[in-house]
Amino acid sequence: MTQDVREDFADPALRTDPHPVYAQWRRETPVRRVKLPNGVTAWLVTRYEDARQALTDPRLSKALPVGQTTDSALPPAVGAAVSRHMLSADPPDHTRLRRLVSGAFTARRIEALRPRIEEITDELLAAMAGRERVDLIDAFAFPLPIQVICELLGVPAADRDSFRRWSNTIVAGAAARDRLPGAMQAMVSYIRELIAERRAQPGEDLLSGLIGVRDAGDRLSEDELSSMVFLLLIAGHETTVNLIGNGVHLLLHERTRWERLRADPALLPSAIEEFLRYEGPVETATFRVATRELELGGTTIRAGDPVLVVLLSADRDQQRFPAPDELRMDRAQNPHLAFGHGIHYCLGAPLARLEAQVAFGRLLARYPHMRLAVAPAELTWRPGVLMRGLLELPVVPGPAARR
Ligand code: HEM
Numbered sequence: 001m002t003q004d005v006r007e008d009f010a011d012p013a014l015r016t017d018p019h020p021v022y023a024q025w026r027r028e029t030p031v032r033r034v035k036l037p038n039g040v041t042a043w044l045v046t047r048y049e050d051a052r053q054a055l056t057d058p059r060l061s062k063a064l065p066v067g068q069t070t071d072s073a074l075p076p077a078v079g080a081a082v083s084r085h086m087l088s089a090d091p092p093d094h095t096r097l098r099r100l101v102s103g104a105f106t107a108r109r110i111e112a113l114r115p116r117i118e119e120i121t122d123e124l125l126a127a128m129a130g131r132e133r134v135d136l137i138d139a140f141a142f143p144l145p146i147q148v149i150c151e152l153l154g155v156p157a158a159d160r161d162s163f164r165r166w167s168n169t170i171v172a173g174a175a176a177r178d179r180l181p182g183a184m185q186a187m188v189s190y191i192r193e194l195i196a197e198r199r200a201q202p203g204e205d206l207l208s209g210l211i212g213v214r215d216a217g218d219r220l221s222e223d224e225l226s227s228m229v230f231l232l233l234i235a236g237h238e239t240t241v242n243l244i245g246n247g248v249h250l251l252l253h254e255r256t257r258w259e260r261l262r263a264d265p266a267l268l269p270s271a272i273e274e275f276l277r278y279e280g281p282v283e284t285a286t287f288r289v290a291t292r293e294l295e296l297g298g299t300t301i302r303a304g305d306p307v308l309v310v311l312l313s314a315d316r317d318q319q320r321f322p323a324p325d326e327l328r329m330d331r332a333q334n335p336h337l338a339f340g341h342g343i344h345y346c347l348g349a350p351l352a353r354l355e356a357q358v359a360f361g362r363l364l365a366r367y368p369h370m371r372l373a374v375a376p377a378e379l380t381w382r383p384g385v386l387m388r389g390l391l392e393l394p395v396v397p398g399p400a401a402r403r
Helices: 019-028 048-056 076-083 093-105 107-111 114-126 136-141 143-153 157-200 206-216 222-238 240-253 255-263 265-278 349-366
Strands: 031-035 041-045 288-290 294-296 299-301 306-309 394-396
Touching (some): 048 306, 093 206, 107 349, 114 143, 143 222, 143 240, 157 206, 240 255, 255 349, 265 349
Antiparallel strands (some): 031 041, 288 306
16 A cells, blocks of 8 residues: 655644544554654554554664654764664664663562652652642652652762753754754763763762673673663653653543542552553654565555554554543553553663652642642643653642641
């Protein structure tokens, strides 16, 4: 089947509520050729089964460059210092890079972080007490995961604001095109300085451990080391924030959900899985490129074509999920793709789940009367097609309950 290139994926109106449009695409052209805001023409995969196939098909590579993008104007040395990471690698490089850090992200190692995550959460919630109105993204959903990943890696607290700015610009991609090279350059310089400092004065953190591996042999190059730090910081900065933000929005938008979850905290784990499915933090997986011709959902993808899996759409596919447009916090079967699938399945999933459990549990207990401070229609969504999250979530915290 051949198709014309469609422009509509770049439409800003799609950001507010992409779901009806994705439903239409799943029905009409489930594998769809579009021109992206960064100038690349790619195939969008919108159905669940096709998405799973694409995420596991070894003919779709993560290591090949994606055509000519309008935001690729970076000096080669800067590009190399951020792009040699596991999410842009195929086996055996992928296997080697992932193995170097996977030990730090096992369920057991992550569970050990619980007391510290609870402490950070309680501090952030205490700082909201007595305030009439708060942007919950700025005051809570952002700083919690940032502080956790920075402590895990060993990034000093004083540098976190700059980091957040660069990181936001980088994931906005074409939507922040003018600022992108500057943000990349600044981030790379910063990461290199950080590595130099830790090398001189190692600590107990993950970064010091990685520097040890780098310096002890040939398992990690210098570009791979800086790219690993880059990936972990970006992933730790840009994703869990949207799980917390989107989830709180869903709860406050229909208050009966908030009350139900407050009355029955045992629902929390399945509610979090449902937030991930229903309004997942990552809208599209990262690019894959066909190494040879293949069929996807009845469509021929040619060698060299970029493919983008729309996770947000796959997770609302009625062929896989009964009543996909209903938020069911007690949904029993929930094999969503919010963390991806296959060898690149999210390394940080146990950490994100734990952060979300602590965040929602403590928020509901501490601010039982919280409500939205604006009409839902006034909320605005982040630009770009990679992430699905609110720019701001203004709330009235209400009186804090005693702990
Ligand atoms: C709710 C929060 C999160 C969501 C929804 C999420 C989602 C994803 C998705 C969809 C992928 C696969 C992308 C693809 O195949 O193109 C991925 C990969 C990855 N994520 Fe997450 N992520 C989250 C939090 C985190 C955190 C907190 C970290 C850790 C610091 C992290 C680290 C990674 C890494 C390292 C990969 C690459 C894995 C590989 O290539 O093998 N993520 N994530």
